[in-house]
Amino acid sequence: MSETAQLKIGDKTYDLPVIEGTEGEKAIDISKLRDQSGYVTLDIGYKNTGATKSAITFLDGEVGILKYRGYSIEQLAENSSFIEVAYLLIYGNLPTAEQLQAFEFEISHHTLVHEDMKKFFDGFPSGSHPMGQLSSLIGALAAFNPASLKPGLTAEEVNLEIIKLIAKMSTIVSWIYKKSLGHPVIYPRNKLDYVTNFMYMTFGQRTEDTEIDPVVVSAMNKLLILHADHEQNCSTSTVRIVGSSDANLYASISAGISALWGPLHGGANQAVVEMLQQIKEDGGDTDKWIAKAKDKNDPFRLMGFGHRVYKNFDPRAKIIKKACDDILEKLGINDETLEIAKKLEEVALNDPYFVERKLYPNVDFYSGIIYTALGFPTDMFTVLFALGRLPGWIAQWKEMKANKEPIGRPRQVYVGETNREYTDIKKR
Ligand code: ACO
Numbered sequence: 001m002s003e004t005a006q007l008k009i010g011d012k013t014y015d016l017p018v019i020e021g022t023e024g025e026k027a028i029d030i031s032k033l034r035d036q037s038g039y040v041t042l043d044i045g046y047k048n049t050g051a052t053k054s055a056i057t058f059l060d061g062e063v064g065i066l067k068y069r070g071y072s073i074e075q076l077a078e079n080s081s082f083i084e085v086a087y088l089l090i091y092g093n094l095p096t097a098e099q100l101q102a103f104e105f106e107i108s109h110h111t112l113v114h115e116d117m118k119k120f121f122d123g124f125p126s127g128s129h130p131m132g133q134l135s136s137l138i139g140a141l142a143a144f145n146p147a148s149l150k151p152g153l154t155a156e157e158v159n160l161e162i163i164k165l166i167a168k169m170s171t172i173v174s175w176i177y178k179k180s181l182g183h184p185v186i187y188p189r190n191k192l193d194y195v196t197n198f199m200y201m202t203f204g205q206r207t208e209d210t211e212i213d214p215v216v217v218s219a220m221n222k223l224l225i226l227h228a229d230h231e232q233n234c235s236t237s238t239v240r241i242v243g244s245s246d247a248n249l250y251a252s253i254s255a256g257i258s259a260l261w262g263p264l265h266g267g268a269n270q271a272v273v274e275m276l277q278q279i280k281e282d283g284g285d286t287d288k289w290i291a292k293a294k295d296k297n298d299p300f301r302l303m304g305f306g307h308r309v310y311k312n313f314d315p316r317a318k319i320i321k322k323a324c325d326d327i328l329e330k331l332g333i334n335d336e337t338l339e340i341a342k343k344l345e346e347v348a349l350n351d352p353y354f355v356e357r358k359l360y361p362n363v364d365f366y367s368g369i370i371y372t373a374l375g376f377p378t379d380m381f382t383v384l385f386a387l388g389r390l391p392g393w394i395a396q397w398k399e400m401k402a403n404k405e406p407i408g409r410p411r412q413v414y415v416g417e418t419n420r421e422y423t424d425i426k427k428r
Helices: 033-037 073-079 082-091 097-108 115-122 130-143 155-181 194-203 214-227 234-243 249-261 268-281 286-294 315-330 336-349 352-356 364-374 378-402
Strands: 004-009 012-020 026-028 057-060 065-068
Touching: 004 033, 012 033, 065 073, 065 082, 065 315, 073 214, 073 315, 082 097, 082 194, 082 214, 082 378, 097 155, 097 194, 115 130, 130 155, 130 249, 130 378, 155 194, 155 249, 155 378, 194 214, 214 315, 214 364, 214 378, 234 249, 234 378, 249 378, 268 286, 268 336, 268 364, 268 378, 286 336, 315 364, 336 352, 336 364, 364 378
Parallel strands: none
Antiparallel strands: 004 012, 012 026, 057 065
């Protein structure tokens, strides 16, 4: 017999179905509660609310487990490529060699972006934030691609938009970087794999013989894989909720990019490196900065520390810390901020303030150091996060559509003024 939970309000008892996920997670289904009782549930920040049933990503924050479609993040980061993981997230299974080849081939044939988009892109002032540029450009792709707005797209047509978006995203991200330098954009070389092509368009010269270091490509693949999905976080929930209004794919992803921008979410990777830089310039006294983070009268927070769901450790942070050591060694870079980061981590992990609140380094604590080593400026970090998160957003958008989920529309508990009489402006 299926389990039920009972809720007693006054002298009435309501039976609520208990739902169990495939990893044993349990949830109380309150979707009919308001109709039955007139009550809504209140959960500011959705800290304990499941908004959907999803088969894409599983994470257990208490023990530090992250899996995409049932595969551990450790195995994927070690063995897979970003584009293979994108396929896995979007289509549900690891591709065969032929499927992967066909996927790469199709993507590589959509990397060009409409030349008229450049006119609009040129209008951004130099120095404008890359995330503002990215969200506008991705939203604009729909306007430059009217076929994507046709009502009732078939599954094949939707799939074509997905392919186009993955392809054009890497070109657009590289444009944004080139613009920040005042350099001309580099057109894609479609013989290269996705990540190598991206690094070529970003760091290559306009010559045919530019080589991109495989060490750099491998580090970039790993970073993108680690960011590829993270179930119902702020930006992903944004993508799903915007998509639930039947907004097109580009509009939904553009909204997700805006949500990711915030320093409490994807913007944290930029904030971490700026913080480490600040600590370095201040003399590197980590104890002083730990004390500031603990001081409730000081707005300073240890960026890259703490996570809404990981309360033991963030498995991505472990992989990234190791990758960070490896890449810096391979590239022969001695980065003082890495030493400061490690010292901060050590002090914080032994400090009761952080231990009691279960605050551990998150994915962003070390990723910025790798991006710096690869040559990216700090304000590009969140854009790179978006590039990595794109397949996850797409998979979640696609799943939301396939499930025919209703438009997202939370309730509220109104706490404002009740009945007031309008008074003439002269009498106020
Ligand atoms: N430094 C110092 N104290 C912290 C930190 C931190 N980084 N994070 C949380 N705390 C403290 C809070 O002050 C609070 O203390 P209190 O209970 O005494 O009031 C307690 O820990 C709980 O913090 P909340 O903000 O309630 O936790 P929440 O789950 O809402 O927030 C968040 C999680 C936003 C990630 C938070 O830990 C934070 O701001 N971290 C820094 C920013 C960051 O690294 N964000 C990236 C997240 S990962 C990602 O988006 C990819």
